[in-house]
Amino acid sequence: MRRQRLILTVLCAVSWLPMQAQETGVKVEKNVMVPMHDGVKLATDVYLPEGRTEKLPVVLTRTPYNKDGAKSYGEYFAKHGYVFVAQDTRGRYASEGVWHWMTDDGVDGTDCAAWIAAQPWANGKIGMVGTSYVGGTQHAMALAKVPELTTVIPVDAVSNMGLQSMRNAGAFEMRFWNWIMLNAGKGSNAALNPATQVELKEMADHRWDYLSLLPLRPGCTPLKLAPEYEDWLIQAMRHGKDDDFWAQNNILADPKRYKDMPVYLVGGWYDSWAGNTSANFQALSKALKSDVYLIMGPWIHGAQNKSAHGQVEFGAEAAIADQLAWRKEWFDHWMKGLDNSVGKAAPFAKKVRIFVMGTGDGSKTKDGLLNHGGQWRDEDEWPLARAxxxxxxxxxxxxxxxxxxxxxxxxxxxxxxxxxxxxxxxxxxxxxxxxxxxxxxxxxxxxxxxxxxxxxxxxxxxxxxxxxxxxxxxxxxxxxxxxxxxxxxxxxxxxxxxxxxxxxxxxxxxxxxxxxxxxxxxxxxxxxxxxxxxxxxxxxxxxxxxxxxxxxxxxxxxxxxxxxxxxxxxxxxxxxxxxxxxxxxxxxxxxxxxxxxxxxxxxxxxxxxxxxxxx
Known part of the structure; x- marks a missing residue:
């Protein structure tokens, strides 16, 4: 039984019952248990700007990585005239239910948005933020055409899993084996049992040894203690065909399924989802009437604020130092109707912004890195017609x-x-x-x-x-x-x-x-x-x-x-x-x-x- 169930008798009849923690200018409602269509309740934090009584637009993130990690985002957006909502996805951390890879996030996201729209502080407009799996929860809600969803900024986001980046031309990307090995014992139902958590951590600590023992077989490793994780991983590693098994978040199969709204796709040349990010731009920019933007930097996964990746330095301008301000600019334009830099100045001057690597002098930096360098360039399309x-x-x-x-x-x-x-x-x-x-x-x-x-x-x-x-x-x-x-x-x-x-x-x-x-x-x-x-x-x-x-x-x-x-x-x-x-x-x-x-x-x-x- 998940730990929050101890308080369900108090929460079950109340859709929004706060346990308040005071921040300067921000009121935080922690662990609001939001009911889903099947009665499962998902733990949700709400960041509200103090002193604001009007209905406000909402910035939402739905994450399997612990909503507590969204605190800086919550405080920032609440201080800038938004309500920020962070929710643990099904079966993760403080939320009830059983975890499944992405398959619940469209319908759960729909229920979450409907709950938000019914609250006295919401004006009915929702924008979303998040990276990787958390970017995937944005795509899931967009494909579900959630009525309240107004705009999304999916960064390095999960999509088209049977084509590339999970199953890659039939091969399996082992980073997902690693993801399961690391996450089955963190924030999972199994992790609620201390003894089981110890066993799963020991397995994760020895995953190099398990690499040499593949293939994984049901019930033959400590992963059996987290059965939903073992079951998904075995199925995923055995399922090479790009078919209905991978249908969730398959944007390319029918991009018109995607909600017609402004979309800002963020990716990196060294990101694991780079191919899908650029493919999604090509598909959505044709299928949607709304503006679709794309930015591709020299980045690794989720590291848009850094200029050095691996053994190479790409130059200070490669990094976007303030990861919140540009997102706020986007939301201000599309959810508050402000006439700002969107469509006028970087990183929104044109629909496509790319970092062209390789214009450095090739010297060794003081940190011992290759100065490969590069520079930003705005383009009108992707791929480039003149190439x-x-x-x-x-x-x-x-x-x-x-x-x-x-x-x-x-x-x-x-x-x-x-x-x-x-x-x-x-x-x-x-x-x-x-x-x-x-x-x-x-x-x-x-x-x-x-x-x-x-x-x-x-x-x-x-x-x-x-x-x-x-x-x-x-x-x-x-x-x-x-x-x-x-x-x-x-x-x-x-x-x-x-x-x-x-x-x-x-x-x-x-x-x-x-x-x-x-x-x-x-x-x-x-x-x-x-x-x-x-x-x-x-x-x-x-x-x-x-x-x-x-x-x-x-x-x-x-x-x-x-x-x-x-x-x-x-x-x-x-x-x-x-x-x-x-x-x-x-x-x-x-x-x-x-x-x-x-x-x-x-x-x-x-x-x-x-x-x-x-x-």
Missing amino acids: KVTPFYLHPEGVLSDGKPKLEVAAQSYAFDPKNPVPTLGGNISSGDGIMQQGAWDQRGNDKFWNWTKPIPLSARNDVLVFQTAPLAEDTEVTGEMEVKLWISSSAVDTDFTAKLVDVYPPSADWPHGFDLNLTDGIMRARFRDSLKEEKLMQPGKVYPITIKLYPTSNVFKKGHRIRVDISSSNFPRFDVNPNTGEPLQQHRRTVIATNTVHHDREHPSQIVLPVVGR
């Missing part, structure tokens, strides 16, 4: 060029051993705490990477195929959506192919070995090569075309640098490792070494397709 879609072809001896292959036979093969996967060194990651590093990194080992601690470049591995251009004769900007088109074959009936775009710095005084900077990556599980909705095993030795969708990016490859693409068959623990056996996903008991081949001859012109922006 020239340019294929760079794979050739023998690791050559990458814009010239088409001419040889009748050309291919490279390597052995992919699932027991020795290529380690993840940065990238589009979130919830990687302890098992992965986010963002921009030199693609060589160091002690920050538990599975690649020595200063050995990934390019030295025999299971990584490296293709790179000659040193560039001039600065070359690449901005937009991109993909890698390969012709492949394998000795296995199923395997993976991965691709990574790299900006290769030449050796310098500060970086004697140069710096191999990861920009974006992707994967394709071969059984989903034709469709994400249907599995087809391969015929060993047969040549197939596949397309690997990379995350979007914007980068200037400076004169003297090289454009590089790395091809392999694993990127762990960013993605789950394919056992190469063709067994049902995450139900295998064995692995086999696959001989994987990338063909790049005249009839099989494997290539990376880059959107090149001229000066």
Whole structure:
């Protein structure tokens, strides 16, 4: 029984019964138990500006991460003429019920909004804030077309889970395994039992060891003590098809389901949801009559207030220092009708604002980081109409060029051993705490990477195929959506192919070995090569075309640098490792070494397709 149930006899007949805590200029109503359609009550905090008696617009956040963490937001917005409401989602922290991944948040959000609208302090307009899962609760309410919802600012938000960022072209993003391992024992029903909480914490503390014991099987780990978390994770890891299992928050399936209202989408080039953020902008800007804005910075997940990410510094202007003021500006315009900077000045001057990385001098900062630099630029659309879609072809001896292959036979093969996967060194990651590093990194080992601690470049591995251009004769900007088109074959009936775009710095005084900077990556599980909705095993030795969708990016490859693409068959623990056996996903008991081949001859012109922006 959840702890707040001890007071239900007092609360059950009252929709709004405050336990007040006084703040300067702000009155806080803590743990208001708001009833949902099925009688489950969700714990809710209300921040009210003192001395205001008129009905006010409301800023809402619905979170699985403990509503107490929204205190700074609550006080800020209450002091600026809003009511702020923070609610623990179902089955999390002080709320009743059983947690499910996102499936309850549309209907619960609808009930929450209806409750807000009935309160004496609400004027019927609701705007929402929040990042990641909390951004996903905004999308869920927008897809439910909640009547009171007026505008949303989803940051790095959960969406389109069967396409990319959870199931990624059939592969499973292991950050969600990590999320469950960390959160099953925090804020959950299981965590209410101290003994169970200890067991789940011990499991989380040893999750590196569990990584080597996959696949996860029902009832065979301490995760069985949090059954709703175990059940979801096992299903998610086994369910590769992009079908109804992933229907919640699927914006791209039918963007007209989304409520027609102003939307500000926030993402980062190194964020785990970057591909969906840019895809959602493209879909919603066509489907909605209301204004849809997009901003993409050089950021990792949820870190828009920082300019350095991973091993790289992007310059002071990369950070948005005040994370509250610009949100207030947006809400003031759309919920209070103020004529302000929206549509006139940064970050609202145009519908699209992007940070173009790579204009720094490449020196080493006082903090030991690569000064990759960059600058903001406002655009009229995404992707950029003026970008020239340019294929760079794979050739023998690791050559990458814009010239088409001419040889009748050309291919490279390597052995992919699932027991020795290529380690993840940065990238589009979130919830990687302890098992992965986010963002921009030199693609060589160091002690920050538990599975690649020595200063050995990934390019030295025999299971990584490296293709790179000659040193560039001039600065070359690449901005937009991109993909890698390969012709492949394998000795296995199923395997993976991965691709990574790299900006290769030449050796310098500060970086004697140069710096191999990861920009974006992707994967394709071969059984989903034709469709994400249907599995087809391969015929060993047969040549197939596949397309690997990379995350979007914007980068200037400076004169003297090289454009590089790395091809392999694993990127762990960013993605789950394919056992190469063709067994049902995450139900295998064995692995086999696959001989994987990338063909790049005249009839099989494997290539990376880059959107090149001229000066």
